[in-house]
Amino acid sequence: MAIFMKQPQEVHLTEPISPNPYPGCDVCAALVREWIAVTEPASPLFDLAKAHRIVDETRDHRNQDEATAPAI
Template identity: 45%
Template sequence: MTLERTLRDPVQLLDPAQYVDPVPTPGCDVCAALARQLKEAREPHGPKYDASRASDIVVEMRRHQEGVEGK
């Protein structure tokens, strides 16, 4: 058996110019809390600035909105 070292399909990358943050679901307390945390994590001069944490929050919000449990 041989090991394939190439991808079968081309890699699809997101266009950063077209990227849109997840929008909090109206009336959802979890979404509201995550949106606040995201805003704090992205404030460059704020005490809670953390670009890595901001990325994690975006993933968490998307998973929450899709109903995916766990991490």
């Protein structure tokens, strides 16, 4: 007979980390606007998985931006 260890359910909302846009980059700024839209719980666009992808995309784009221009 198996004993099931009932773990208490963790009910914290995983707050997605914020994107870190490159200052003055339009693409990064657009990604941030999209991130804000998908992290608004009241929004029909609310999608935390997408929010994480946007953070990754912003990081990648920032790396490209920093490779082509010196960091401010």
